[in-house]
Amino acid sequence: MRQNIRGVRLRGRDGTWDVALDGDRIAAVEQSIAGSADREHDGAGCLLSPGFVDGHLHLDKCMLGDVMRPNESQTLQEAIQVTWDHKRDYTPEEIADRAAPVVDAGIVHGTTAVRAFADVDTIGGTVPVEGLLELKRRFEGETHFEVVAFPQEGIFRQPGTDRLLEQCVELGADVVGGLPWYEHTDAAARDHIDFCLELAARSDKDVHMLVDDTDDPYSRTLEYLAVRTAEEGWQGRVSASHCGALAAYDHTHAQKVIGLVKEAGITIFSNTQISLVMDGRNDRGLIRRGTTRIKELLAAGVNVASAQDDVNDPYYPFGKPDQLEVGQYTAHVGHLTYPSELETVFDMITTNPARALRLPDYGIEPGARADLVLIEATNVRDAFRLLPPRRAVFHGGRLVAESSATATRHRADG
Numbered sequence: 001m002r003q004n005i006r007g008v009r010l011r012g013r014d015g016t017w018d019v020a021l022d023g024d025r026i027a028a029v030e031q032s033i034a035g036s037a038d039r040e041h042d043g044a045g046c047l048l049s050p051g052f053v054d055g056h057l058h059l060d061k062c063m064l065g066d067v068m069r070p071n072e073s074q075t076l077q078e079a080i081q082v083t084w085d086h087k088r089d090y091t092p093e094e095i096a097d098r099a100a101p102v103v104d105a106g107i108v109h110g111t112t113a114v115r116a117f118a119d120v121d122t123i124g125g126t127v128p129v130e131g132l133l134e135l136k137r138r139f140e141g142e143t144h145f146e147v148v149a150f151p152q153e154g155i156f157r158q159p160g161t162d163r164l165l166e167q168c169v170e171l172g173a174d175v176v177g178g179l180p181w182y183e184h185t186d187a188a189a190r191d192h193i194d195f196c197l198e199l200a201a202r203s204d205k206d207v208h209m210l211v212d213d214t215d216d217p218y219s220r221t222l223e224y225l226a227v228r229t230a231e232e233g234w235q236g237r238v239s240a241s242h243c244g245a246l247a248a249y250d251h252t253h254a255q256k257v258i259g260l261v262k263e264a265g266i267t268i269f270s271n272t273q274i275s276l277v278m279d280g281r282n283d284r285g286l287i288r289r290g291t292t293r294i295k296e297l298l299a300a301g302v303n304v305a306s307a308q309d310d311v312n313d314p315y316y317p318f319g320k321p322d323q324l325e326v327g328q329y330t331a332h333v334g335h336l337t338y339p340s341e342l343e344t345v346f347d348m349i350t351t352n353p354a355r356a357l358r359l360p361d362y363g364i365e366p367g368a369r370a371d372l373v374l375i376e377a378t379n380v381r382d383a384f385r386l387l388p389p390r391r392a393v394f395h396g397g398r399l400v401a402e403s404s405a406t407a408t409r410h411r412a413d414g
């Protein structure tokens, strides 16, 4: 099917443009395309972007906030225990049913690619991965969906998890996850990284770890991950989320680690909203907010992305999930508010995570995949300022969502 999206604004180009789609591809981008297609869409002068990429989302745990018991001690440790209560009763169907509305919400908000994390441990076994693989089947053709086999309780803290991770890769998990900093010793953390990289190499998978998600300045797994990634030749195939300890290092050490990360071609994901509520809680006086060194990583040329992480679960009560909202938080916390910086933040929810996920043919140009979001704003600033409706979302040329908002203002004398 041929479609035209008429009269849209594009980043980095003046005026309005017509974009022609042919099947799942962009066929042309011109100021005016002659003739009508099978289907015509009115772009109404709105900003057309490649679809948002949410590279870190815990869909097995999402929406537990509606059913979980209260966190009496209001601590991370109890949040983890609350999650365990549910993990014991998970079934793949229950996980898929609970998470499907969250995936739908992401699509409505313009996300066309999601990397979903599933816990792999001796409590839930392979059930969360099975649940997310079921979810992936349900959303076939509607969003790009990757499943990460993620050892949420560590690998060596819970003997048997290594074998479970291998099983999950055999079941069809797309990405090897990791949580090295959570091991009891530095030696075990390094073994954890070695195991994950070896499993990834053996199964030809990308790697996405949660790294140094702590205020502890002596948590130093990012540097080892960077060095080992380069040694294994896995540059461009490894991502690291959170990296809060990097913000806690003294500046000299942080600079060294950032250099190693750049060398290793690792993408850093900032999960800004979750770091804001989870980290720095034991600080008194000047309170750290636990987000990684976003500006310094960007300045060093590291690929930096932003993702939602949690949605209404024992760790975080909010999350729509909406990548524009994620970007808005990142702009606030990272002091990224000047015009060129806002463009950078927009890259952090589009092209940068697309590079991390190695999505082929991503962008708006002839030949690119027609994964697109039409935002009811004329520029990036207003997209972040207003978080407006996404008028249309296309996945592979298929219109998968439309939104509009109406508000009525009643005047006092009316």
Ligand SMILES: [Zn+2]
Pocket (backbone or CB within 6 Å): 056, 058, 210, 241, 271, 309, 310
């Ligand atoms: Zn996470």
